[in-house]
Amino acid sequence: MLNRSPISALAMLLAVPALVALSGCADKAPEPSGVTHQRLVNSAAEPQNWFGYGGDYGEQHFSTLDQINSDNVDQLGLAWSFKYDLDRVVQGIPVVADGVMYTTSAFSIVHALDAVTGELLWKYDPEVFKAVAGTGCCDAANRGVALLNDKVFVGVYDGRLEALDAATGELVWSVDTVIDAERNYTISGAPRVVKDKVIIGNGGGEYGVRGYITAYDANTGEMAWRFYTVPGDPSLPPEDAAMAMAQKTWFGDSYWEQGGGGTVWDSMAYDPELDLFYIGVGNGSLWNYKERSEAKGDNLFLSSIVALRPDTGEYVWHYQTTPGDAWDYTATQTITVATLPIDGEPRRVVMQAPKNGFFYVIDAATGELISAEKFGYVTWAKGVDPETGRPIVDNDAANYWESGEGKVVFPGSQGAHNWNPMSYSPITGLVYIPQQVTLEHFVPLPSDEIVKPSKYDLNIGMVVPVVPETPEEIAQLHQIYRGKLQAWDPIKQQEVWSHPHDHIANGGTLATAGNLVFQGTADGRFVAYAADSGEKLWEVPVSSGVGAGPMTYEVDGEQYVAINVGYGGSFGITFGALSQLTKVLPDSRLYVFKLQGDQPLPEFKRRTIEMPPLIEPRGDQASLENGERLYGLRCAACHGLSAISGGLLPDLRMLTQEKHDMYLGTLMGALQQNGMPSFAGRLSVEEMTDIQNYLIKRSHDLREELKEAGFDSE
Template identity: 40%
Template sequence: MCLLTLAACSGADGGSGSGPLAGQDWVTPGGDIGKSHYSTLTDIDTGNADRLGLAWEAALGTGRGLEATPVVIDGVMYTSGVAGRVYAFDAASGRELWRFEPEIDMQVNRTVCCDMVNRGVAVARGKVYVASLDGWMYALDAKSGAVVWKSDIVVDRARGDTSTGAPEIAGNVVVIGNAGAEYDVRGAVTAFDLDTGKRAWRFFVVPRDPALGPQDHPDLEPAVKTWDPQSRWDIGGGGAPWDAINYDPETGLVLVGTGNGGPYATSRRSPKGGDNLYLSSIVALDAKTGRLKWHYQETPGDNWDYTATAPMILTRMTVDGEERPVVLHAPKNGFLYVLDRRDGTLLRANPLVRVNWADGVDMKTGRPRLTPERADYTDGPKIIFPATPGARNWHPAAYDPKTGLYIGAVQDMGNVIFMTPGQKPVARKMLNTDAALLFTSDLLAILPTLPPPLRAAIEARPEMAWVKENPGSTELRAIDPLTGKTKWARRTAGWQDRGGALATAGGLVFQGSIDGHLRVFDSANGKLLKDIDTGTSILAAPMTYKVGGVQYVAVMAAWGGGGFPYVPPYSAAYSRGNAGRILVFRLDGGPVRIPEELPPLQPAPPPPAQAPGVTPQTIAQGMELFMANCALCHSNQPRSITPDLRRMSEGTHKAFRQIVLEGLLLPNGMPRWDDRLDPAQVDAIHAYLIDLQGKARAEELEKQKRGLPLDTPGLTILSNY
C-alpha cells in the first residue's frame, strides 16, 4: 500500500515543483501536492474521448450537496460525502469496501450557510482523515474504516463553528480550518499529530479583544494593531479558513486562504477602519510550529464578503525570465494573483471580471486601489462587482503545465449591498452579516417590487448599465495567469453553474454541470468533444486514475452548496431530483442511468384555518421571524431540496410546535429552536406559513385553471418577502 507518503504515490514523470503530478494514483483531492487538478494520463485523449461510457456508479443515499473530489491510491477510492461521511470502494469495480458515518450534532445545521457538504479526505500512514460537519477530526483505518482517533477542531462550542473543508497532510501533522465566518466565529486553523490526534498548534486568523491581555498567538500582536480597539470582538471577526489549505514541501510552509470579515461592513466590525489582518488573506505558516512566515492580504479590511478561500494551485512558472515556485490564486474579489510561494512576493494581479470595489492592484505596494465612491455602501445601497458568490469560489480550477493555462469556472455578476438599520447585538450561532444583498441576476425583475426609495437609489447607480448589459453569467475559461487574458471560454447553463475542472495530458478538460452533463473539451481550443447526459447535477471537480491498465474518470454528482434550497430551474435537480451518486467512466463503457423526471406539481394542499386571535400584525411578525431564522434553508420553492413549507401536510401543521421547539425531526436534519424562539413566536411563524400556503394554493389553482405549469416563474411569492 502506498499510504506512507503522498508525493511518492503518483509515479508520474512530471512535477509541480511540490512533488510529482498525478498519474496512476490521485493522491489528494487536487490530484497532486500542488492541487493542480491535472493528470499525466493519456489513454483517454482527443482522438477517443467520444468513446467514454459508464464503468460503474454508486448511490450514496443523500439528497444534499456533494462537493468532494475522490482520492485513489493503489486501486482503492476514498471519498467523503454529506457532513463528513467517508466511503471506500474498489476503484475498478465499484464494490464498496467500507463506509463511515460520523455521529453528527444536527444542531450545527443552524450554523451552516451552504449545505451539509464536505470537500474531501486526506490519506497518509495507513489512515484516512476527515473533518465532520460539527467540527471533529477523525483518523480512520484505511483498510477497515474503524476510528483510530478523534480530536476536537472547535475552539468554543457556544459559537457557530462548523467544518466543511478537506484536511491537508503537512509533514507530521494534519491541518484543518473552521467554517462559519458569518456565525459569530473567530477563524482558526488547527494542526493535529498524524498518529495520536494530539493538537500540535493552532493559528487564529483574527485577534481577540486586546482588553483581555496579550494575544493567544504571538503573530497576532502586529495584527491587532490593524483593528479598532473597539471592534466587535463579541462577534468573533470572521476569517474562517473553510477551504483552501496547501502544504508546500519545498518550503515547509502551510498556505492557508482565510475567510471574510463578520459582520460584513468594516464600519460595523472595526469602526475606525484598518486592514483587519488576517482577513481575506493567504497566510504562510511553518508546518512544524504554526508560526507565521509571510502573509498577503488580497482584500484589506474586507467589506464585501470576499473570502480568500478559493482553492490554490502550487506550481512553477517562468515569470519575467526567472523560474519561480508560485502559488496561483483567484479568490472571490475578481483578481487572479501569482505570488512567489517562498516569501509572498506579488508577481501578477489581473482582473478576470468586472470589478468596481477597486480599479486595480498597485504592483509596488501589493495593495488594491480602492474606490469608496463606488463601493462603500455605508451611506446608501451600492451595486458591487463582483458579487458575494465571487468571481471564483470553492469549485476547483486546473492548471495545465503543458499549456501554462489556468482553467476554471469564472462568474461575472454583481450584487446590491445595503446596510440594515441599528447596531445589532451578537446573535449566537446565527447570521451576523448586518447587511442585505440582492444579486444582479435577478435585479431587473425584482426592482418593481422594492420600496420606492430603495428602488430609486439602486436605479441611480451608474453600474445599472453593467446590469443591463449582463446581469450575471458564468464561463469555463482557459486563462493565461500572467496576463489574465482568456484563450478560450465556454458559456455554462447559468450563473450558478460553476463545476470544478480537470485537465489531462491527453489534451482534455473535463467539467460537470448542474444541468446534469459531464462535458469533455479539447484543452487547446475548448472544442466540445463529448457530452454525457447523466441526469444528475454536478458541481464537484472530476478526477482520473488508472487501475489494471484502464484509465477511469470519476465525479461526484449532486446539487448543493451555497443557496442550496434555491434549486435553479435549469438544473437537473429541478427536473429529476437530487439523488447523490458517484459516476465513473472508461473507454467503451455503457450508458448512464438517467433518473426519472419528477411528477408534475399539484396545487398546494389547503392549509388549516388560522388560530383564533391571529391578526395581520401576527402574520407580519411571523414573516420577519421566518426571514431571520428559517429562510436560509427553506426557500419556499416547489423543487427545493429542503421542504417547501407552502406544501405542509395536515400532520406537519399539527406537529409544527413539536418540530420547531422539540426537535421532532432532528434525525432528518431539522434542528430545534427552543433556545431562540418561544411558543408565541413559533405560532407567529406558523401563522405566516398558513397565510403563505393559502396564497400559493390560490395562485396555483388559477394557473391550473388556465393550463399553465404550476412552477411557472413568477414574483408573487418573492414579493411577500
C-alpha cells in the same frame, strides 16, 4: 460540548466507530499501501494514483494521464456508479491509492470502494447529529479525505477530526477541533497532510466565530500547533508575533465579541521546494466593516493568503486580497502552486481567483504581488495598484457603511468564483476557472439591531439578502446570474477562451495531459472540452447537479475519470429562486467513466410540482411583515430566500394541512433527528406563528404564479 446525538457521543467515548464492513470482501479487495509523505512529495511519479484533494501538493488538479484524450474522449462510457445513502449535497473529490478509492458524502460519511468495480469495501458514519446542519453555513457538505501512511483522515461537520484505519475503516482516534462550544464551528473542507501532521481549518464565519487552523500529530491526534487568523480579546496578550501584528489592524472594542471571522474553511496547499504551507482565509464577521472595526484598518488576516511553516505553524508572509473586507470576499478559493516563466525566468508562484473577481499571481517565497487583473465582472474596485498591491476601491459603487445606504455590488457574496476548484495545465499554461457573475444588494443593519453571535443566527451585521418573488423578476435576475468555464492565461492575465453556462455554481475542473478539461454543471451534465481550444468534445447527463471537481486515475493500465454528483451548498439551498431553474433533483451518486464503458446511466429525473390544498390566509399585515423578516433571519439559509426552495430541502410554501398542524411541534424540536433544529427558546410562539402566516401567504402567491403560467390551479 457540541450538540451531538447520544449515540455519537457514546461511540466516541468507547472508540467504537459506526462502521459497515462488507463480509467476504476482504479476500478480494485491493490491499491499500502506505501513502508516505515521500510518495506524496513524488506523486508525479505515480500518476495512476490521485493521492490528495487537488491531486498533488500544489493543488493543480492536473493529471499527466493521457490514455483518454481529445481524440477518443467521445468513446467514454460509464464503467460503474455508486449510489449514496443520503440524497444530499456531495462536494468531495475522491482520492485513489493503489486501486482503492476513498470518498465522502453528506454529513461526512466515508466510503472505501474498489476503484475498478465500485464494490463497497467499508463505510464509516461519524453519526453527525443532523440538526447541526441547521446551525451551520452552506449545507451538510464534505469535500473529501486525506491519506497518510495507513490512515484516512476526515473532518466531520460538527467539528471533529477523525483518523480511520485505511484497510478496515475502524476509528483510530478522534479529536474535537472546536475552541468554543458556544460558537457554531463546523468543518466542510478536506484535511491536508504534510510530513507527520494532518491539518484542518473550520467554518462558521457567518455565525460569529474566530478563525484558526490546527495541525495534529497524524499518529496520535495530539495537537502540534494552532495558527489564529484574527486576533482575540485585546485585553489579553496576543498568542504570537503574527497576532500582535494583526491586532494593530483592528479597531474598536467589540470585534472580538463578534468573533472576527477569518475561517480557513477550504483551500490549502503545500510547496515541498520551499517547505511552505499556504492557507486561504475567509471573510469578516461581521460583514459590516463599520460595525466590525469602525471602518478602519486592514483587519488581518481576513481575505488573505498566508504562508506558514508546516512544522511549527510559524507565520512567514501574507498577501491580503481584500483589505477591510466588507462584501464576504473570502480568499478560500483554490490556491495553486506552480512554476511560471515570468519575465523570461522560471519563478515559483501561487495563483488564486478568489471571490472578489481578481486573478492573482504571487511570489511563492515572499508573498510579493506579481500581477492582478479582473477575471470576472467587478464593480467594487477599479483595479489593483501594482506598486502597493492594494485594490483601488470604488467607494461610490461599493461603500455602503459610511452612508448607511444599500449598494448593489458585483460580485455578490457568491463571488466571481467560489469553492469549486480550478485547475492548471502546465502543458497549455492555462488555468481553468468555474467563473460566474453574481451581484448583491448590501444593506447595513442599524447598530441597535445587530445581535450578539449565537449558534443559531446569521451574524453578518447586514439585512439578510432577498431575492425577487415573482417569476418575471426571477427571470430577469437569472439573466444576470450566469456562469462559464473560463480558460485564463496567468502570465498575460487575460481570457483565452470560455464556454457559457446558464447557471452559476457549476462544478470544479480537471485538466489532463490528454488535452482535456472536464467539468460538471449545475444543471446535471458532465462535459469534456479541448484544453487548448475550448471545443466541446463530449457530454453526458448525470442524475443531479454537480459542484464537485472531477479526478482521474489508472488501474492495471486502464484510465478512469470520476465525478461526485449531488446538488446542494449555499446556492442550492439558500438561492432557491435561481437554483430551482436548474431543474435538477437531489440524487447523490459517484460516476466513474472509462473508454468503451458500457454500463447504463442512472435515470435523470426532472422536478415536478404537486401543490397541496390551500390553507386559508391568516394574520394581519403586521404579522406577515414580521414573519417575512423572521423567516429571512431564521429559515432562509436552509429553505431558501423569499421561501423559494431549490428542491433539496422542503419547500415551505407547499406544506400540507397535516404539516401545518404539526408546525409548532416541529419548530419546538420534534424532528431534530431528521435535521430540523429546535427553535424552542429562540422564537416565541407568536413569532413562530408570524412565520407560519407568512408561509401560508407565500403558498397563495405560488398558486397564483402557477395559474398565470397556465397550470391547473387545483
